[in-house]
Amino acid sequence: MNNYLIVAGIIFCIGALGVLMRKNLIIVFMSLELMFNAANLGFVAVSNRLNLISGDVFVIFVMVVAAAEAAVALGIIVAFYREKGTVDMDKANELKN
Amino acid sequence: MEALFYIFAFIAIFSALMVISMKNPLTSALYLVLCFFALAGFYVLLDMQFLAVMQILVYAGAIMVLVVLVIMLLNISRLNAVKTDFHQKIIGIVIAVVLFAEIVIYTVGGKTKKPTGIFTHAVINKIGNTQVIGQFLFTKYTLSFEIASILLFVAIIGAYLFAKKKL
The missing domain is CATH 1.20.120.1200 (NADH-ubiquinone/plastoquinone oxidoreductase chain 6, subunit NuoJ)
Known part of the structure; x- marks a missing residue:
């Protein structure tokens, strides 16, 4: 189980790195999906180790939330692009001044 | 394996x-x-x-x-590709490495609990894993299931609002 958790940790950290490092909104969104999936892998691994099913059921709910999040986030990205003509996150600075 | x-x-x-x-x-x-x-x-x-x-x-x-x-x-297009700042890259790598170190410390150093459930490899294969998940989804987690459907409904409305011409 430890191997699975460490792989999940590596993927989660890569996702976090993508969120912090990239400025392209679409790649930030895909990094978020990576983090979701790393968490899912952790749930399934622990649930398998402890002979439980709750973790596997929870993964289904995570998938539901990820699907809802994908629809809304992509809607936001399209609206942002229509407003600014770019997907650069740094252009979202109306609250700065 | x-x-x-x-x-x-x-x-x-x-x-x-x-x-x-x-x-x-x-x-x-x-x-x-x-x-x-x-x-x-x-x-x-x-x-x-x-x-x-x-x-x-x-x-x-x-x-x-x-x-x-x-x-x-x-x-x-590739022409208006978004650039990444250098200091942003450094901060991101430092935070990700610290996060990974914490995960490794807690994973390797932590104690693993003894298996508490009854769903071993043999039991799951006997009932079938789809049936097991369905059983839990429609008995113990019915409320969560219904809330998930409401969440999807709200997401549909939200996506529609964002896709409209004027916000």
């Missing part, structure tokens, strides 16, 4: 790295699909074939098609 685990781990980590390091968002999206397939392989190794199928259908199928569609719709 061990060999398969290392193959899937290599594919998953390599493609995850490629997702965040590619310039073109479309290449990233295709590497992300590869990463989802590797994770589906992990689920098969962990006796959850149903989740593996859901992973491929929902993530690699539905969500990634939506992402690729948006990339196509926005028509982002």
Whole structure:
């Protein structure tokens, strides 16, 4: 189980790195999906180790939330692009001044 | 089994790295699909074939098609690619390394509990993993199931509002 958790940790950290490092909104969104999936892998691994099913059921709910999040986030990205003509996150600075 | 685990781990980590390091968002999206397939392989190794199928259908199928569609719709060329700041890169790498160190410390140093459930490998294979998940979903987790449906409904309305011409 430890191997699975460490792989999940590596993927989660890569996702976090993508969120912090990239400025392209679409790649930030895909990094978020990576983090979701790393968490899912952790749930399934622990649930398998402890002979439980709750973790596997929870993964289904995570998938539901990820699907809802994908629809809304992509809607936001399209609206942002229509407003600014770019997907650069740094252009979202109306609250700065 | 061990060999398969290392193959899937290599594919998953390599493609995850490629997702965040590619310039073109479309290449990233295709590497992300590869990463989802590797994770589906992990689920098969962990006796959850149903989740593996859901992973491929929902993530690699539905969500990634939506992402690729948006990339196509926005028509982002290489010319107006978004640059990354150097200091942002340094801060990101430091935070990710610290986070990973914490995860490794807690994973390797922590004590593992004894198995408490009754759903061993043999039991799951006897009942069938889809039946087991369905049983839990419609008995113990019915309320969560209903709330998830409301969440999806709200997401439909939200996506519609964002897609309208005027916000």
